Amino acid sequence: VFGRDINLILVLSNLSSDRKAVRVDLSASTILYTRRTVTEILRATTSVELGSKQGKHIRVKIPYAHYGRYLTTDKRIQITALCEVMRSNGLKLLVEKTIILEDTNIIIKLPRRIVVNKAATLEISYANPLPEPVSRCVLLVTLMNQQVKINLARLAPRERSKIYFEFTPRRSGPLQLQVDFSCDKFSHVKGFVTIAVAPS
Numbered sequence: 001v002f003g004r005d006i007n008l009i010l011v012l013s014n015l016s017s018d019r020k021a022v023r024v025d026l027s028a029s030t031i032l033y034t035r036r037t038v039t040e041i042l043r044a045t046t047s048v049e050l051g052s053k054q055g056k057h058i059r060v061k062i063p064y065a066h067y068g069r070y071l072t073t074d075k076r077i078q079i080t081a082l083c084e085v086m087r088s089n090g091l092k093l094l095v096e097k098t099i100i101l102e103d104t105n106i107i108i109k110l111p112r113r114i115v116v117n118k119a120a121t122l123e124i125s126y127a128n129p130l131p132e133p134v135s136r137c138v139l140l141v142t143l144m145n146q147q148v149k150i151n152l153a154r155l156a157p158r159e160r161s162k163i164y165f166e167f168t169p170r171r172s173g174p175l176q177l178q179v180d181f182s183c184d185k186f187s188h189v190k191g192f193v194t195i196a197v198a199p200s
Contacts, residue, residue, distance in 0.1 A: 002075055002101040002186070003129030003158075006062040010081050010095065014050035021086040022048045028062055028079045030070045031098070035078070039070040042079075064131060073188055075101040103129075106179050106191025116172045116200050125162035126181045126189070128155035134183040142178040143167055155183070172199040 014020045028042035041062065048056050060079070067077060077099045085091040109123040124141070128134045137152035144167070155161060169175060175195040180188055 001129060002071075002103055003064055003068075003131065005064055006067070006077070006099065006101075008060040008062075008079060008097070010058040010060060011055060012048055012050060012058065012083065013055040014053060017052045019052065020050045020088075022050060023084045023086060024048065024058060025082040025084075026058075026060060026079070028060075028067075028077055030067060030072060031074070031076045031078045032072055033074045033076060035098075037078070038072055041067045041070055041077070068130070068185070071101070071186075075103070077101070103189045106181060106189060108177065108179065108191055108193045110193065110195060113198060114169060114195055115198050116169050118200070119166055119168045122165045122167070122177070123162055124165055124179055124191075125160055126152075126179075127160040128158060128183070130185055131157050132185070133157055134185045137181070137183040139163065140180040140182075141165055142180075144170070144175060169195070169197040172197045 010024065012022060024046050026042065026044045027040060029040045030038040032038060046058060048058065050056060062077070079097045079099065081095040083093045083095065107125045111120055114120045124139065126139065133154055133156050135154040137155060139150040139152055141148045141150065150163065152161070175197055176192065177195055178190065178192040180190050182188060
């Protein structure tokens with residue numbers, strides 16, 4: 001989840017009956033959806049001795065403080081582990097994993113029944129998933145081809161808040177409501193819901 005530390009485990013297994021010494025070069029970078037590297041956020045090297053048919057786990061932790069300001073709106077991180085078996089004429093194995101961080105969820109609560117030409121009130125809640133405060137918070141609400149920009153108060157670390165949004169539907173049938181939340185530390189956290197408007 002975006003805003004939390006990332007914990008990973010690299011599992012190494014020696015499938016042979018000989019002892020193996022393995023050097024592991026770990027790296028992690030923020031990337032775009034095209035897989036182009038943006039910023040390297042982790043580089044570490046470790047060595048592991050594996051006995052006959054033995055497996056070992058290497059734990060990797062990437063704190064939010066290391067990746068937060070380098071993440072793009074794609075919220076992708078690529079981890080690579082280059083594992084080299086020593087004294088084996090350069091036998092290497094490359095392991096790659098792409099992580100897409102989940103956004104803080106926007107929760108939209110609707111009244112039980114929404115009727116054409118009658119005012120209805122929605123509850124929109126939003127959150128700061130980060131361990132630090134955020135400011136310049138803005139909510140863009142798009143409904144019935146109209147966009148409303150709402151400036152919000154700053155949010156404390158991990159704080160959730162809500163607003164109430166009133167509208168009057170002018171026709172029955174399905175309506176799409178989209179909410180876009182941005183602040184100074186991240187942008188474009190989206191939520192949407194389809195509203196069923198009943199005839200009067």
